[in-house]
Amino acid sequence: MTIYSLKTRLGFILLIGVLLLFNNSDVLAQEAMRFKTVVIDAGHGGKDPGAVGKISKEKDIVLNVALQLGSYIEKNMPDVKVVYTRTSDVFIPLNKRAEIANENKADLFISIHANAISTSKIHGAETFVLGLHRTKENLEVAKMENSVIVLEEDYTTNYEGFDPNLAESYIIFELMQNIHIDQSIYMASILQSQFKNRVGRRDRGVKQAGFLVLRKATMPSVLVELGFLTNQAEEKFLASKDGQTYLASALYRAVRDYKEEFDSKSKMEDIAKLALEREENLVQYRIQIASSKKAIKQGANVYKKFDDIWMYKDGGYYKYTTSCSSDYQTIVSSLNSVKDKIADAFIVAFKGDSKISVSEARNFQRQQQ
Numbered sequence: 001m002t003i004y005s006l007k008t009r010l011g012f013i014l015l016i017g018v019l020l021l022f023n024n025s026d027v028l029a030q031e032a033m034r035f036k037t038v039v040i041d042a043g044h045g046g047k048d049p050g051a052v053g054k055i056s057k058e059k060d061i062v063l064n065v066a067l068q069l070g071s072y073i074e075k076n077m078p079d080v081k082v083v084y085t086r087t088s089d090v091f092i093p094l095n096k097r098a099e100i101a102n103e104n105k106a107d108l109f110i111s112i113h114a115n116a117i118s119t120s121k122i123h124g125a126e127t128f129v130l131g132l133h134r135t136k137e138n139l140e141v142a143k144m145e146n147s148v149i150v151l152e153e154d155y156t157t158n159y160e161g162f163d164p165n166l167a168e169s170y171i172i173f174e175l176m177q178n179i180h181i182d183q184s185i186y187m188a189s190i191l192q193s194q195f196k197n198r199v200g201r202r203d204r205g206v207k208q209a210g211f212l213v214l215r216k217a218t219m220p221s222v223l224v225e226l227g228f229l230t231n232q233a234e235e236k237f238l239a240s241k242d243g244q245t246y247l248a249s250a251l252y253r254a255v256r257d258y259k260e261e262f263d264s265k266s267k268m269e270d271i272a273k274l275a276l277e278r279e280e281n282l283v284q285y286r287i288q289i290a291s292s293k294k295a296i297k298q299g300a301n302v303y304k305k306f307d308d309i310w311m312y313k314d315g316g317y318y319k320y321t322t323s324c325s326s327d328y329q330t331i332v333s334s335l336n337s338v339k340d341k342i343a344d345a346f347i348v349a350f351k352g353d354s355k356i357s358v359s360e361a362r363n364f365q366r367q368q369q
Contacts, residue, residue, distance in 0.1 A: 034262075034263060035080065035107045035108070035258075035259040035262040035263055036079070036080065036081060036105075036107055037080065037081040037082075037083060037104055037105060037106045037107055037108075038073065038080060038081075038082060038083070038106060038107065038108045038109075038110065038255060039083045039084075039085065039100060039101040039104060039106040039108070039109045039110070040066045040069055040070050040082065040083070040084050040085070040110055040112070041066070041084075041085040041086075041097050041100075041101075041109065041110065041111040041112065041213065042059070042062045042063040042065075042066035042067075042084070042085065042086055042112055043058065043059070043062050043111055043112055043113040043114075043213075044058055044059040044062070044091075044113075045059045045063065045086050045088075045089055045090050045091050045092060046059075046089055046090045046091030046092075047091050048091055050062070050113065050114065051113075051114055051115060051116035051229045051230075052116070052229065053116070053229030053230065053235040053239070054232070054235065055235060055236070055239055056229060056235060056238065056239040058113065058114040058116075058229060059089065060089075061114050061226070061229075061238050061239060061244065062112040062113055062114060062226070063086070063087075063088075063089070064244045065112055065226065065244050065247050065248045065251070066084065066112050067084075067087065068244060068245060068248035069110075069112075069248045069251045069252055069255075070082040070084060072248060072249065072252035073252060073255060076252070076256070077255075077256065077259065080259065081104070083100065083101075083104045083106065085097045085100050085101075094212045094213045095212070095216060097111070097213050098213060098214070098215065098216040098217045099216070101217050101218075101219060101221070102216070102217065102218050102219075106217075106219050107219055107220070107262065108187065108219060108220055108221070108255065108258065109214070109217045109219055109220070109221035109222075110221070110222055110224065110251070110255075111211075111213050111214065111221070111222070111223040111224065112224050112226065112251075113223060113224060113225050113226070114225065114226050114227060114228070114229050114238055115225040115226075115227065115228045115229070115230075116228060116229050116230045117228060117230050118230070119230075120230050120231055120232065121231065122228055122230070122231060123202055123227060123228050123231040123233070123234040124201055124202030124203065124204040124227065124228070124234075125192065125195040125196075125199075125201040125202070125203070125204060125224070125225065125226055125227055126192070126204035126205055126206075126207055126224075126225050127188040127191045127192055127205075127206055127207070127222050127223070127224050127225070128188070128206075128207050128208065128209050128211060128214075128222065128223040128224075128225070129181060129184040129185055129188055129206065129207075129208055129214070129221070129222055129223075130181070130184070130208070130209075130210070130211060130214040130215065130217075130221065180218075180219060180220040180221070183220035184220045184221055184222055185206060186220075186258070186261075187220055187222050187254065187258050188206040188222045189206055189282075190254045190257050190258055191222065191224060191250070191251065191254040192205065192206055193254075194250035194251070194253050194254045195247075195250050196327075198246075198249070198250050198253065199246045199247060199249075199250045201227065202330070203325065203326065203327055203330070204225075205324060205325065205326065211223050224251070226238060226247055280351075280352035280353070281351065281352060281364075281368075282326065282351070282352060283326055283349065283350070283351050283361045283364055283365055284324055284325065284326050284349070284350050285324070285325055285326070285327075285328055285330075285331035285347055285348070285349050285350075285358070285361065286310065286321035286322070286323060286324050286331070286347070286348050286349075286350070287321055287322050287323045287331065287334060287335055287338045287345050287346070287347055287348075288319055288320070288321050288345060288346055288347075288348045289302050289305075289306065289320055289321060289322055289338065289341075289342045289345045290302045290319070290320040290342070291317050291318070291319045291320070292317065292318050292320075293316065293317060293318070294318065295311075295318045296318065296320065302320050302322075302342070305341045305342070306322040306338075306341070308322050308323065308324075309321070309322055310322070310324065312355070314355060319348075321348060322338060323338065328358075328361075328362055328365070331347055332347070335347060349361035349362075351364065
């Protein structure tokens with residue numbers, strides 16, 4: 001099973017916290033835990049339109065949502081400073097966006113985007129944190145968002161020779177240590193909950209991928225994909241005044257809830273433990289499509305039928321799944337199309353790192369509601 005050791009990361013975070021406490025006064029340590037500044041990044045802009053739909057451009061939609069989000073925060077959270085990477089239709093280099101967040105000592109960095117894909121049926125909201133892509137789909141999203149660097153002057157120097165279209169370039173994200181990963185995942189999970197439960201968007205989950213705009217941010221940071229401009233119904237919603245208002249409101253509530261948790265903690269370890277607890281209790285459903293005593297090589301068999309493949313080991317077998325959702329009805333809907341390719345495919349469930357029965361997963365979710 002592909003597992004990140006959250007406990008290892010938690011220990012690293014606690015070590016940093018101890019060092020901070022030894023090198024600063026108690027007052028300074030407590031002040032550092034107050035949520036004071038959020039940087040809102042409207043993706044693309046100027047000569048970079050981002051994704052282009054039939055009736056709209058990504059750069060315009062995300063700017064409108066970013067400005068509305070900022071106005072909600074300024075009105076309802078007067079103790080929080082709002083900083084924008086752009087407030088008009090201008091082009092801002094990716095590395096400059098993170099620099100703005102770092103220079104303002106932000107407590108949270110939110111980069112807002114809209115998506116596009118070749119399949120027009122795909123729709124829904126998803127939130128990314130910095131990391132190595134685990135699926136071909138996540139890599140393609142990162143490539144698309146990172147491709148804007150070619151519009152910058154001397155981008156090969158600014159990004160140390162990084163080629164946004166070369167898969168091998170993304171190995172750098174596997175080597176990076178991000179001490180804010182737990183807080184970022186926590187914020188991303190709140191966002192997805194707001195999109196699903198308060199705005200009625202399809203929940204495409206919390207994911208990891210190598211986004212340059214997040215690479216040098218020195219605080220918890222997320223990249224939000226509000227939806228797909230290549231889906232006609234979703235584009236209409238994203239381009240509408242009401243749709244943008246609903247999305248900005250969801251983003252605001254997520255920031256508000258994150259700040260409440262952030263400010264209520266007196267020690268650095270509490271937020272990390274909360275993120276650990278949430279991930280350990282996270283229920284996810286997947287569709288199992290193959291099982292083998294030997295590992296199946298990439299590019300063979302099931303890999304030719306599905307782009308999104310996730311493998312786990314169970315009882316001495318390598319087992320392969322596709323699709324992933326914390327919503328049972330969503331995975332049931334996906335099962336029909338998967339069965340067209342693998343007739344005996346079936347749903348499996350996980351709670352944190354552990355495989356559990358589907359009935360156990362559903363019962364647990366009902367108890368949490």
